[in-house]
Amino acid sequence: MSVTTWGWLIIAFPLAGSVLIGLLFRVLPAKAAGWIGTLAIALAFACSIGALLAMLGHPAEEREFANTLYDYAGAAGIPFDLGIYVDQLSVFMALVVTGVSMLIHLYSLAYMGSDAGYRRFFSFLNFFVFSMLLLVLAGNYVLLIVGWAFVGFASYALISFWYRRRTATAAGMKAFVINVIGDIGLMFAAILLIKEIGVSDYGSVFERAPEAFTTNEWTIVAICLLLMLGAFAKSAQAPLHTWLADAMEGPTPVSALIHAATMVTAGVYLIARSYPLFTLAPTAADIAAFVGLFTLLMAATIALAVTDLKRIIAFSTMSQIGYMIVGVSIGAYSAGLFHLMTHAFFKALLFMAAGSVIAAMAAVQDIDRMRGFRRAMPFTSAAMIAGALALAGFPGTSGFFSKDEILAFAATRGGMYWIFAVGGYIGAILTAFYSFRIVFRVVYGEPCEEARELEQGHIHHGEPINPATGEREDTDVGFPGPEHHIAEREWPMKVAMAVLAFGALFGGLIQIPGVTDVLESFLEPVFAASPIAAGVHVSTTDAYIGLAVGGICSLLGIGAAFYMYMVAPGSTVRLRDRFGRLHDFLFNRWYFDELIDALVYRPVVACGRFASGTFERVVVDGIVRGTSDGVGGLGTVVRTAQSGFVRFYALLVVVGLAVLGLYFLLAAS
């Protein structure tokens, strides 16, 4: 089968799964829905492998395939078609997305087991995977926007999955609104692109772009900045990042899939895919890189202070995506994408482990209350440690190789780009620290009450509460179910976590500089036209130096965490008290929410109030009422002719007749 046929199948299976579960949700038994969903994604994964194998049958330079199902150019008036574009980049993204999604579906089979909305969950989850695959396989910018928008919707639907929880629905709306801002940027970018070049499919755009634009011409810079707006909203980079922390209101598998492994990486994919445009607008690329660096550092510092387990991991995601954005903006395309893949593995793993721990804690997410789970949940603890090691970039793990490759590239590029290398390494120290903050708090130490209960053999059952506000809830439809599922007792969760742990720990082996280089050589032809990739070659020596520095950074971070949590417990508390103001600043997430509230929300609401209160009441209503009053007044004047007297009407008739007669007489004479 041809590569593009595999491509269409990749998209078709999750869509079919979603529609099937959605249509049959009343008659389908719960577990069946889960298996259908998982099977759909497994089939999509198999098709991705099929596409890869079919692609490998072609020589390296000729691995770009486009295929169109229907051309809308005539009907819609703009040049786009229902077409996919399968090259190494798309296949890579499809493999990552379907692979990780398949494992998360497996995990959710057990984790969401007692939820009343089980079938709805799998339908939405399948729909999300379909949209994400549509996004990465789309062949033109317009279809990309379609996939982009669907992904945004799926994210909203899944964040607000427990829809009777007010915090969840508020978080869903916040995520959607911020994503829409990004969508607007993306749409304007596409409009500008079509206006300037006249086509929207990737092949033609990238071909014609160098002729249509001069470097750093304001149109191409504007297009790239607008693309970045979309990318930053979707990938939660500053200042459009405030939604990601709140998005943790969704169920843990959702956080794992959408807000760690796949959706938030859509921005990275967009920048990587549009690299010819960014090559023509180096200013925009540099701005993107700096935003990524800023987010990287900001999120890492926040992760040091917040106490909700899922939020720590969310800020960690933000930070790591900052690395990826830096990577694809400065030209380290394959390195950035490699980090995307490894991040998907270890971040999903961390979320899964966190889900297990939170289940054991009866839905409490506060890290201050969790301690010492290593005896009660050995498997989960091991998974958590594996994920944290990879996140911290411990030598030998996948994160080690991927993260440091980006930084080595930055260092090699030289000049201004040393800032990224230095900032990245500082970020690496912070990353290592906070990842092991989690580990040492949750896994080690004296077992907390819930852990001790679990050691005895039963999961702690508290009152069903909202972890954010602490208020009591129901366990019916629209709320989390009454039972909690931990990895030790559910084999699907175990299998998924084991596979991901393997990938997190050993996934880096495919891209050891100088030794394997599998990924880089695979992706190289995609970015062959980039002058940066052609001009900057990281020599093997430099790469190993970079790796060494990265390894030292990670060990430093782990060591510091070990000291502060294990050797000298209480030192963090003393630090917090000493630097109270700094801690508050970090704990309140750099006050970004308050900033947006003051800068954006309040003025808009004031405008709205003005519009509805004053403008609407005085101007619009005034015009409408004035018109109606005028007409009414005119009517009152005319009304006097309707006196009700028949003889008066008859008089008018005769007068009219006389006047007519007079007219005709005069006309005839």
Added chain:
Amino acid sequence: MGTTWYLVLSALLFAIGAGGVLIRRNPLVILLCLELMLNSANLALLAFGRHLGNADAQVFAMIVMVVAACEVVVGLGLIVAMYRRRIPLDVDENRGLRG
């Protein structure tokens, strides 16, 4: 007698009928004045018919008579109904349809 005489007479009768409609308040008398007007029209019709030697005018006049009869029937029915319901038989009193 020339046709002019008949036509002038017809015009005079028509004007008298119109004046009657405008002046009188009893609906019955108003209907009578309407009859005056209709008959004056008939006279004019027949005068012209005789003048042109065309008997179509006479058929026309018959039809006018039929229409007048219908109108009288309905009008008188109305007046009887009004009288039965004790509505005052005065067109000036009955101005419920004023705007």
Added chain:
Amino acid sequence: MEQVAFFAGAIGALGGAIAVIALRNPFYSVLALVVHLFSLAGLFLLLHAEFVAAAQVVVYAGAVMVLYVFVAAYIGGFEEPLWDAIPGQRILAPLVAGALFVELSIAVLGSGLKSLGSEGEVIPIGFGSPEAVGRLMLERFLIPFEAASLLLLIAAVGAVVLAGRRPEPEGRVDREGMV
């Protein structure tokens, strides 16, 4: 001879018309109209419309006027108040009617139809006879004839519906004539 007949008929018609609008008692007005109709029938005879004249006497003065007489008797007399509800109607009405008459006269007298002064065409024998009118009605004017009969039917039904007794309580009547 013809002039005498014409003036007799004309005076009768005019007198009847003026009596209709001037007499206070509606019953007398009805009788005046009957006189007017008879005079008009005479004038019709002068115009060689024999059948129409006969129909005028039999149908119009005979049946329709009898209907009027019945209703006038049923309703009874009714004194019209002297004051006028519509300001100016008493003055305007005669004025407007007069203006109408003047215009029509000017139209007739001053028209370019000079031949109006004469007697007109030569009338064939049997011009206004029932046979001639009947033939016209059934040949050329069949459809208007049938339509007129339909109209009569509808009017009759309408009158029955309007004036028929209805089982309603008779209520008070307010000033505006609403029950």
